[in-house]
Amino acid sequence: MSDTSPSGPAGSSGSAESPGSATNPDFDSMARDIAEVPAVEVIVTVAVNLMSAAAVKLGLTEEGDKYKDLDEARKLVHALAGLLDASATEISSFHAAPLRDGLKSLQLAFREASLVPDEPGQGPGEKYTGPVYG
Secondary structure, eight states: OOSSOTTOSTTSOOTTOOTTSTTSOOHHHHHHHHHTSOHHHHHHHHHHHHHHHHHHHTTOSTTGGGGOOHHHHHHHHHHHHHHHHHHTTTSOHHHHHHHHHHHHHHHHHHHHHOSSOOOTTOSTTHHHHOOOOO
């Protein structure tokens, strides 16, 4: 009895794998899908993902301290601030305002969670936003 599947081992020319199957994604189709997404939507999606990851690392989720890691949170908040600063002229205030509010909330949560808070202007992302006060 053979220890290969009916479609053959990986890399074989078995007929079970089509160009768009789960084991072999259709990259042309994926590229076409990405090409149809406006840049603003990509920027906002990335920003929301950074915000969500930072909130988890700050212990702001239901699990609380289980995933808390302030070093990781600092990096994520800083990256978010850099993205928002760099894209400020590219996205409308309709998109930017709630993202900036979320960023400020994360910066304040970071300051509150820190045992030794950073000096004003030295916290994560404050290089881009300026000092954040409660």
